[in-house]
Amino acid sequence: MPNEIIIRKTDSLGRVTLPSTFRRALGIGLGDTVSLTLEGDVIHVRRVTHVCAVCGAADDLSPVRDSWLCADCRRLLGDRAE
Numbered sequence: 326m327p328n329e330i331i332i333r334k335t336d337s338l339g340r341v342t343l344p345s346t347f348r349r350a351l352g353i354g355l356g357d358t359v360s361l362t363l364e365g366d367v368i369h370v371r372r373v374t375h376v377c378a379v380c381g382a383a384d385d386l387s388p389v390r391d392s393w394l395c396a397d398c399r400r401l402l403g404d405r406a407e
């Protein structure tokens with residue numbers, strides 16, 4: 326599938342609406358959480374299903390009891406997180 330390019334202007338607060346075709350393709354619904362990652366001059370947007378219960382990070386998560394913790398928070402919490 327070729328990459329679809331949609332050009333948008335930011336509004337007065339710097340916001341950009343994700344195109345509905347992109348949201349549908351990624352399964353992003355209203356009110357869902359996304360992560361934004363800056364890599365060089367590119368912003369990546371990714372649907373997030375879980376976030377760290379402590380810091381809100383969306384990467385390198387592991388389930389701990391009934392929550393999720395990122396690697397940094399697991400390291401900071403040490404054995405108490407197990």
Ligand SMILES: [Zn+2]
Binds near residue numbers: 378380382399
């Ligand atoms: Zn964390």
